[in-house]
Amino acid sequence: MREGVEAWLRAAAERVHAEAPALTALDQAIGDGDHGINLDRGFAAIVAMLDDRPAPVDGTTDAAATADLLRQVGKTLISKVGGASGPLYGTAFLRGAGAIAAADGASPAAAFVAALEAAAGGIAGLGKATEGEATMLDALFPAARAARTSLDGGGDLATVTAAARDAAAAGATATIPMLATKGRASYLGERSVGHQDPGATSSALLLTVLADAAATGSADSAAASA
Amino acid sequence: MAANAPSHAMKKLINKVDDLVPESLAGLGAAHPDLVRIDTANNNVIRKDAPRQGKVGLISGGGSGHEPMHGGYVGLGMLDAACAGNVFTSPVPDQMEAATRAVDGGAGVLHIVKNYTGDVLNFEMAAELVAGEIEVQAVVTNDDVAVQDSLYTAGRRGVGVTVLLEKIAGAHAEAGGSLADVAATATKVNAQGRSMGLALTSCIVPAAGTPTFQLGDDEVEVGIGIHGEPGRRREKLAPIDDMAEWLVSPIVGDLGLKSGDTVLAFVNGMGGTPLIELYGAFNSVNKILGGQGIKIGRSLVGNYITSLEMAGFSVTLLRLDDELTKLWDAPVHTPALRWGV
Numbered sequence: 001m002r003e004g005v006e007a008w009l010r011a012a013a014e015r016v017h018a019e020a021p022a023l024t025a026l027d028q029a030i031g032d033g034d035h036g037i038n039l040d041r042g043f044a045a046i047v048a049m050l051d052d053r054p055a056p057v058d059g060t061t062d063a064a065a066t067a068d069l070l071r072q073v074g075k076t077l078i079s080k081v082g083g084a085s086g087p088l089y090g091t092a093f094l095r096g097a098g099a100i101a102a103a104d105g106a107s108p109a110a111a112f113v114a115a116l117e118a119a120a121g122g123i124a125g126l127g128k129a130t131e132g133e134a135t136m137l138d139a140l141f142p143a144a145r146a147a148r149t150s151l152d153g154g155g156d157l158a159t160v161t162a163a164a165r166d167a168a169a170a171g172a173t174a175t176i177p178m179l180a181t182k183g184r185a186s187y188l189g190e191r192s193v194g195h196q197d198p199g200a201t202s203s204a205l206l207l208t209v210l211a212d213a214a215a216t217g218s219a220d221s222a223a224a225s226a
Numbered sequence: 227m228a229a230n231a232p233s234h235a236m237k238k239l240i241n242k243v244d245d246l247v248p249e250s251l252a253g254l255g256a257a258h259p260d261l262v263r264i265d266t267a268n269n270n271v272i273r274k275d276a277p278r279q280g281k282v283g284l285i286s287g288g289g290s291g292h293e294p295m296h297g298g299y300v301g302l303g304m305l306d307a308a309c310a311g312n313v314f315t316s317p318v319p320d321q322m323e324a325a326t327r328a329v330d331g332g333a334g335v336l337h338i339v340k341n342y343t344g345d346v347l348n349f350e351m352a353a354e355l356v357a358g359e360i361e362v363q364a365v366v367t368n369d370d371v372a373v374q375d376s377l378y379t380a381g382r383r384g385v386g387v388t389v390l391l392e393k394i395a396g397a398h399a400e401a402g403g404s405l406a407d408v409a410a411t412a413t414k415v416n417a418q419g420r421s422m423g424l425a426l427t428s429c430i431v432p433a434a435g436t437p438t439f440q441l442g443d444d445e446v447e448v449g450i451g452i453h454g455e456p457g458r459r460r461e462k463l464a465p466i467d468d469m470a471e472w473l474v475s476p477i478v479g480d481l482g483l484k485s486g487d488t489v490l491a492f493v494n495g496m497g498g499t500p501l502i503e504l505y506g507a508f509n510s511v512n513k514i515l516g517g518q519g520i521k522i523g524r525s526l527v528g529n530y531i532t533s534l535e536m537a538g539f540s541v542t543l544l545r546l547d548d549e550l551t552k553l554w555d556a557p558v559h560t561p562a563l564r565w566g567v
Contacts, residue, residue, distance in 0.1 A: 024434055032289075032314045032453035033431050033438045041312075078351065083289075083315040084344035087351060126347060183343055186380045187373050187451055189458055 001100075001108050002066040006050060008213040009073065013043035015209050016202070023205075026198040030185040035085060035198040042081040042089070049076050063104040063111065070097035070115070084183065085199065088123050088136065095122030109157040116164060117144045127182060134180035134192065136199035143168035143207055158214045165211035168204035175200045236435045243432045247290045247310055254297050258561045261301040268324045269317070271297035271308045276329045282399040282408045283307070283329030286338040286392060287322060288345055289314040291431070292452055295389060295531045298562030304396035305338075305560070313431050313534070314453045316344035322352030326360055334361035334405035336412065338392055340384030341368040342453075363405055365412040367391060369421045369542065371476045372449030372458050383451045386494050386542030387419035389530045390554075393563060397556035411553070415544065420480050422449065422473040423540030425496060426463070429454040429533050448472055452496075452533045466503070470510035473541040478518065481545060485519030490526070490554065492542040497532035499539055504528065507539050515543075524554055530562065 016023075016039050023036030049072060056065035074093030077086050096115035103111045120140040124130055131141045146167035150160045173196065180192035183199065240246050247269060254271060255264035262271050270287075277283065286296040287309030296308035306329035311317035326335050339349045346366060353362045367384030395412040403411070425447040428437040431454065438454035441447055446469065449458030461472070483489065493508040495501070508527050515522060523546045531540075544550070557566030 028434065028436075028438045030456070032455050033434050034313070034315050037431075037433045038312075038315055079318050079320045081315075082311045082318045082344065082348065084342070084347060086316075086318060087344070087347040127343065182380050187383060187458075188456055189374065191456065191458070 001062045001111065002056065002069055004108070004213060004217045005066055005069060007217070008210050009043075009046055009050065011213055012206055012209045013047045015205060016040055016043045019205055023198050023202055026196055026201060030180065030188055030192050030195045031183070031198065034083065035202065038081050038083050038085055039089075039202055042077045042086065045076050045080040046073055049073070061104055063100055063106075066111075067097040067101035070094075070100065084127070085202075088127055088199075091122045091126050092119035092140075095119050107157075109151055109155060109160045112157060112160060113144070113147045113151045116140070116147055120144050129182040132178065133182040134175045134178040134185060134197045134200070135182050136197070136203040138175050138178070138197065139168040139171040139200040139203035139207070142171040143203075157217070158211075161207070161211040161214040165204070165207045168207040172196060172200040172204040236430050236432070238430070238432060240432065246432055247312060250290070250293070251297065251310060254561060258301075261559065261561060262297070265324060265328065268321045269310045270321055270325045270328070271300045271310065272325070272328050273300050273306045276306045277331040278306075279331045280333055280402075281331050282333045282403065282405050283326070283331060283335040284338060284392065284396055284399055284408070285309065285322065285325050285329060285335060286388070287311065287317045287325070287349075288340055288342075289316055289453070291429075291534045292531050294529075294562030296392070299389070299392050299396075299560050301558070301560030302567065303400045303556055303558035303560075304392055304563065313433065316342065316348045319348050319351035319355055322349055323355040326352065326356050326362065330360045334363065336395065336399070336405060336408055337362060337364040338388065338395070338412065339364055339366045340388055341366050341381055342383065343380055345384075361405060363409045365391070365395075365409055365416060367416050369416060369419050370451065371420050371422050371480045372451075385423065385452055386421035386492055386531055386540050387416055387544065389494075390419060390490065390492060390526075390542065390544050391415040393558060394550055394553045396558070397553040400556065401553075411549075415550065418481070418550070419542060419544035420477045421540050421542040422476055423451075423494075423496065423538060424448045424469060424473060425450045425457065425533075425536050425538035427498060427535075427537040429497070429536040431534070446538070450496075450533070450536075450538065452531060454533055454536060466506050467510045467513070470507055470541065471514060474511055474514045474543075477541060477543050478515075478520070481543060483518070483520050483543070483545065486521075488521045488523040488546045489515070490524040490544040490546050490550075491515065491522045492526040492530075492544070494526075494531055494540045494542065495529040496536040496538040496540065497529055498535040498537035501528065504539060507541075511541055523551060
C-alpha cells in the first residue's frame, strides 16, 4: 500500500505541475489566481520529501508505514503551501493517515474509503463548510459516497478508486452553476455562478491520478501473481 | 489614459519571480536597519529590539503584494513582527510560530488576522503550536462592506481597517496595555471601522504573469478586495465625486454615522494610482461627509494597503472617540508610518 501511495503522489506531482496553469486560470476568474501555483509548490515539496525519506524500519506494518507517509505529506503541505489550500489539503492527509492507521489489517480498498471519508470530514470541519457551497467538498463528498457504495458492492481497489474518480469529476462540474458561499469565490456573490471551482477541480484531479495508479498497480500485481 | 491603461504584458522590477519576496524583505531590512531585522529563514520582519520584556507583542502577516502592509508597519508603536507569504498567499503556521516566539516578552502576543480563509486557518494552527507556552489572542478584521455578511458565508474581508488597527492597538501595547486590553482596543477598532474599494485596472500576480481580470477601457470594478479578485459589479468610469459616493454611502450607512459624528477618513491607493488623484478623491470624500455634517477628525492619504500595481482606491472610515484619537496620535516609528518621534 505504501509503495502504491508513493507512486500516486509522484504521478500527482507531475499532473499538478502540468495542470497548474489551468487551475490558476480557473482561480483568476473567481479568486486570487494562485491555486495552481500553490498546489504545484506543495507537490514539488512532497516529491523532495519523498526523495529524502528513509525506508520504513523493519517490522513496521504496511498500514503504519502508509499512515506515517501520509502524515508527513500533510505536514509538508501545511508548512509549505500557505493560503487556504495548504491547511485544508494538509489536514485531509493528516486525517487520512489517522484512518489508515486505525484500519490496520483492512483491505487496501477499505483503507482507501476510510481515508477518503476522513479526509473530506477533516476539510469540512476545518473550513466550516459543507457540500453545495462550491468548494473542494463538492468533489470529495460525492467521491467518498461513491467509493463506499462500490466497496459495499464488493469492489476492489481499482473499482473503488474509479468510482471515486467519476463522482469527483461530476461533482467538480456540478460547481459551475453554484453560488459560492465559502472560500475566496464567495466575495463575488452572484458573479461566482458559471465558474467551475478550482478546489473541486484539483480534488478531482488528485482522485483521477489515484484511480490511474490503482489500475496500473492492480495490473502489475495481476501480472506478478500470474 | 496612459497611466490607467490595462497592462497585458508583465513588466516588473524583479530578478527571478521566486526571489521577489525574499529580495524585497532583504531590501526593507537594508533600508531600515535601525527599525527592523529580517528572519530570512522564515520571511519574517522582526522589530529590531524584540522581544521587549513586559510588552504585549503584536504580529500580523498575510500574502505579499500589499506593501507597505505588513512589514512596513514593524517598529515603535505598531507591530513587533510581520510574516510575509508568497504574493497573495497566506504565510504558513511555521512562520507565525517563529514570529510569535521571537516577540514574546512574557506579556502575551496578539495575532492580527485579516478575514480570509487561508489567513485565519494558518494563524489558528500557529496558535495551537505555541499553546500552553505563550498566551495568544487573535483579532480578525472584517471591515469590507462590499461583501454581504452572513452566518452561512466566509464573511466580510479584512481590508483598510487593518492598517488603522495595527497603529492604534500598537500604541496601546507600547503604552503598557495588557493582552486583554490591547485585544479589546483592536476589537473596538474593527467594530467601528468600515471600508470599500474600486479598481480601474487589474494587477499581475508575478507567478501567473497575466492580469487577474480584464476590464474594458471605460469600466471600473466596484467592491474589490486586495488580491486582484474581481469585485461585486462593474460600472462605467465616472467622475471621482460620483465614484467616491459609491464607496462612502455604503460605509456611512453600515456604520450608522450621523451628523455630529467624528471619523478618521482614510483614502488608500491600490498601488498604481498617483497621489494627485488620491488627494482628489479625498477632496470628494470630504465634500460628501461635510454635506452630511460628519466631521473628519483625523486623516490618512496614500498607498498603505495595496494590490500590487492595481490602479484604484479604497475608502475607510473609523468612528473616533477620545481614546482612539489619543492612540492614533501617539508616536509611531516604522518604515512606512512615522510621526511624533
